[in-house]
Amino acid sequence: MQNVPPAASVRIDPGAAAASLSSSTGAPLASGAAFAVYRLGRSSFHAAVVRRIESSFVVVAERTEPIGGAEFDGLILAYLSGRHPDAGVRLWSRIADPAEPADRQLRALLLEKITQAREQLSKQDFTVITLPAADIKMPLTREEFESRVEELVGTTADVMEETLAEAGVHPAELAGLLMAGGAARTPLAAVTLRRRLGLEPVLAAPNAKVLAAEAAPVATRELPFVDEQEPPKRRRGQGRAVVVAAALLVVVGAGAAFGSQLGDGDTAEDDVAADESDAAATTSESSTTASPEASETPSAEASPSPSESPTPGGAVQDPQSQGAEEDPTEESQPTTERAPTGSVPDVMGLSTAEAAQAVEEAGFAGVAQSGEERGVFDWSHEDCEIIGQSPEPGTTQALSEQVAVTFSYSGEASECDV
Structure with missing residues (x-):
C-alpha cells in the first residue's frame, strides 16, 4: 500500500498537477488558463482550481474532506454483513468488534479483499469476494457497490463545485478536469462529474503525484494573515480572513508584494482601498479624542468667550479641554503585562x-x-x-x-x- 501523508499535512502541488494534466492530454496549458483537480485517495479528498500565471502555476482555491477509499470499503463491509447473514453471527461479530489478534487479522484480510474487489469493479461489472479463512464467497456487482457509495461521491462533487465557485471560475472556462488517486478510478466519480460540470474528466497516470507536503510552500492568491489571533482557514464553510484596521498598512505592503509575485494587476486598486480605509481610520481617531466636555455644554453657552477658540469643525472647546487633548500621557500608558x-x-x-x-x-x-x-x-x-x-x-x-x-x-x- 502506498504511504500517503495525512490529509492535514498535504495539499495539491500545482506544478505537478499541471504536468500530469499536460501528460495525459498531450497539450501544454496556455498562460492564464485554469483547470480543476479532483483527487480521491484512500483517506482524503482534495479539490483544487489551478491557474497558470506566466510561467508559474498557482492554486486559486482548494478544499479538503476526510472522504476516501477506506470509507468506501467500510460501507461495503457493513453491506456484506447484512447481505450474507448465512456466514454466521459469530463471524460478523468477530469482524465488527475484533477483540483478539486473530479477529483483527481476519477483519484486515476481509477489508483488503474488499479493496481489491472495488478496484476490479472499476473495470468490470461483477466480482466475488472470497474469504478462505471463513470458507465464504460473497458476489458483489458494480451496481451494488455504487449504490453504497453514491452519497459520498455526490459530496465530493459538491465540494468540487464549491471550490470552483470560490475561485470564481465557471466550469465552461476550465481547460481541463484532472482526476487522480486510486478511489477516483471508481466509474461513478467520472459519471457524476461529467453530469454536474459538463466536462470530460482526464485520469492521471496511476503513479502520478499531485500532492505535496504542506511544509513546502505552495503559492496562492490569498493575502497572508497579519493578525496572528485570527483562526486559520481550514474546511468547508469558512470565509476569508478579514484584517483589522490597525494592520491595514502592513496588509497593503504584503498585498503589493504578493500581487507582484503572481503577476496580479490589482495592486493599484488595493492601494486606493487602503488609502480610503486610512482616511476613515484617521477621522474615527479624531472623533474619539474630542473632549466630552464640549459635547455636554448647553446651547446657551455655545458662544465662545474671548479665551475660547473654535475648532475647525465649529465646536467650541475650553482651554482645559484643549490641554487634555494635547497631553497624550493617559492614552500612551503602556499596556499591562498579561499571559501569552x-x-x-x-x-x-x-x-x-x-x-x-x-x-x-x-x-x-x-x-x-x-x-x-x-x-x-x-x-x-x-x-x-x-x-x-x-x-x-x-x-x-x-x-x-x-x-x-x-x-x-x-x-x-x-x-x-x-
Whole structure:
C-alpha cells in the first residue's frame, strides 16, 4: 500500500498537477488558463482550481474532506454483513468488534479483499469476494457497490463545485478536469462529474503525484494573515480572513508584494482601498479624542468667550479641554503585562495524532482527550477521528492551557492515545 501523508499535512502541488494534466492530454496549458483537480485517495479528498500565471502555476482555491477509499470499503463491509447473514453471527461479530489478534487479522484480510474487489469493479461489472479463512464467497456487482457509495461521491462533487465557485471560475472556462488517486478510478466519480460540470474528466497516470507536503510552500492568491489571533482557514464553510484596521498598512505592503509575485494587476486598486480605509481610520481617531466636555455644554453657552477658540469643525472647546487633548500621557500608558494567548486551532475531523500536533504547533500546552465509542456498524467516523473540541476553533485562550478533544473509536480507545 502506498504511504500517503495525512490529509492535514498535504495539499495539491500545482506544478505537478499541471504536468500530469499536460501528460495525459498531450497539450501544454496556455498562460492564464485554469483547470480543476479532483483527487480521491484512500483517506482524503482534495479539490483544487489551478491557474497558470506566466510561467508559474498557482492554486486559486482548494478544499479538503476526510472522504476516501477506506470509507468506501467500510460501507461495503457493513453491506456484506447484512447481505450474507448465512456466514454466521459469530463471524460478523468477530469482524465488527475484533477483540483478539486473530479477529483483527481476519477483519484486515476481509477489508483488503474488499479493496481489491472495488478496484476490479472499476473495470468490470461483477466480482466475488472470497474469504478462505471463513470458507465464504460473497458476489458483489458494480451496481451494488455504487449504490453504497453514491452519497459520498455526490459530496465530493459538491465540494468540487464549491471550490470552483470560490475561485470564481465557471466550469465552461476550465481547460481541463484532472482526476487522480486510486478511489477516483471508481466509474461513478467520472459519471457524476461529467453530469454536474459538463466536462470530460482526464485520469492521471496511476503513479502520478499531485500532492505535496504542506511544509513546502505552495503559492496562492490569498493575502497572508497579519493578525496572528485570527483562526486559520481550514474546511468547508469558512470565509476569508478579514484584517483589522490597525494592520491595514502592513496588509497593503504584503498585498503589493504578493500581487507582484503572481503577476496580479490589482495592486493599484488595493492601494486606493487602503488609502480610503486610512482616511476613515484617521477621522474615527479624531472623533474619539474630542473632549466630552464640549459635547455636554448647553446651547446657551455655545458662544465662545474671548479665551475660547473654535475648532475647525465649529465646536467650541475650553482651554482645559484643549490641554487634555494635547497631553497624550493617559492614552500612551503602556499596556499591562498579561499571559501569552493564542487562537485555538480547528482540529475537527483530524486524527488524535494530527490534532495533538496542530495544538502543539499553535503553542498550547497540549490536548486533553476523551473517547466516544461507536456502534458495531457505525461508519460515520474513522477510528481516532476528532468529533468534538473545547474551546471552539478561533477562541483566544492562554497558551498554558490545554485544548480538550473528543475522539471516535470502535475498538480500543487506548489505540488513539498520543
